[in-house]
Amino acid sequence: MATTSRTKGKKELAKPIDNGEGEVRRASVVHDGGKKHARKNVVLLCGEGPPSELSDDDEEFARLEAAAYRDYDCNYPAEDVDPMDIFPYSTHRDGSIYRGEYSWKKDYRVAERNETWIEAMMLSDPKDCMFHNGTCWMHSPWPMLQIFSLKLAKIPMDADSVELYGYIATRDVLDPLLNYIVNVSRNDPIIIKQGSLIEMTGPKRGIELCDTTLIEYDMRIKTGEQEKDDLQLIDGASIVDDRSTATKCLFTKRIHGDCGAVDITVSRLDVAVEATIEVHISEVRSTFNLCVGCFTSGLDQEIQLFDGAIGESRGLRRSVVATVIDTWMDLKFKVGSGPYSNRDTEHCYSFKAINHGWTSQLIKTEFASILVKVTWSTLSMSNM
Incomplete structure (x- = not known):
């Protein structure tokens, strides 16, 4: 079973860059024996009953x-x-x-x-x-x-x-x-x-x-x-x-x-805003596996954004996630040398949801540099 090493979160490993409007917080976590990332338990309710009928005149x-x-x-x-x-x-x-x-x-x-x-x-x-x-x-x-x-x-x-x-x-x-x-x-x-x-x-x-x-x-x-x-x-x-x-x-x-x-x-998600997540990998020193996951609005289910091998500098596909205003969106970057690696490292960063603006975070790993940019926007309701 793969284990993961703990990163120290030193300043030279992760340098935040932003436009003065967003908040970001950093953490490094350990996966021990494949256990899930420890998170606060959330009580989940299910929607009940069939959806309402749209055609009530027929x-x-x-x-x-x-x-x-x-x-x-x-x-x-x-x-x-x-x-x-x-x-x-x-x-x-x-x-x-x-x-x-x-x-x-x-x-x-x-x-x-x-x-x-x-x-x-x-x-x-x-x-x-x-x-x-x-x-x-x-x-x-x-x-x-x-x-x-x-x-x-x-x-x-x-x-x-x-x-x-x-x-x-x-x-x-x-x-x-x-x-x-x-x-x-x-x-x-x-x-x-x-x-x-x-x-x-x-x-x-x-x-x-x-x-x-x-x-x-x-x-x-x-x-x-x-x-x-x-x-x-x-x-x-x-x-x-x-x-x-x-x-x-x-x-x-x-x-x-x-x-x-x-x-x-x-x-x-009521009172929510749109988070656009852009990830760019540069200074690639060797091929590595990257898994990017997202947690939003205090819910404990991960949204998988990317899972694959990186062999050269590239940008990942842009992802859009809804987040309740004034809550935190957590991004998790799992970096490893391959599917059978026994030393995978996770870098976790949290971004506070705001109406407008952007925040960036630079992550330095042994394999490459990873720049993540989160841009916040409300929905454009002008055509409604």
Whole structure:
């Protein structure tokens, strides 16, 4: 079992750089015998009941939906994870998601396939701030949805691993166009085993959650040369709302499909801001393994931002995480020489959530220099 060495946190190993607006605190931790990073226990509550119906003016749709949910409950009996409700007439493979005049399809413009035009960090340095007691009240925190993990819960029984492709995305009131959480091409599928995490490459910007947010998905298992022969993992659309979820509490739902299931773990975070995390590695002296994890808003589940080998100077993919204002976002950098190394070192830094601004931290390791920059922004609500 791998053990980790303790870093001293000397000034020459980690030099904070910021614009005078952010706060950062540093810590070094030890992993002993593979035990989890010690953190304060948090009581977690689960969202209860199905999401509220978006179409309350269509009795026929309501009747069909209720029947579909009854059939759904019969097909997927009680398990360790509650099933996520899936809208009827929301599948992509047969095109039913694009047909019909149901209000949720109109509200979230599901026929439009473009990616959201809104970028992250749009209000990281606004020029029209108005302050009271040192806090900007012109650009306020907002209820947000944070997706913590996606796990491949079930695959066909005769498969050890599968080639997975497709997408999972959100649509919110801020901008109903697709905000991808996962988007994998069939030409470059990911090879993954049952029980493994699905790497999240998004979101592109923070996910708004005031009333309801739609989660849309079409994930498939590649089986051969022709797409028509591929197996459907999950296909449809669901919603998360702010009435059946408790703020700052994690809950997990299982999205069932024809040939498997995906577990999604999320939390509603009220009065939250958007943290954009950028990591750049330089002065690489030898190939090493890097794992970057994130804890947000006092919750004890880690969001995996990166896990892979670094062999040359490069920037990592930008990550966007929701954080409750005035709480701490913790970033954990685990550095080691390889998967069988017995001396992995962790560097932990905490960044306090503010309305606007940025903070940087330079980490010096035996393998390379790691510069992390966290940029804070409220959501741009001007188009609502």
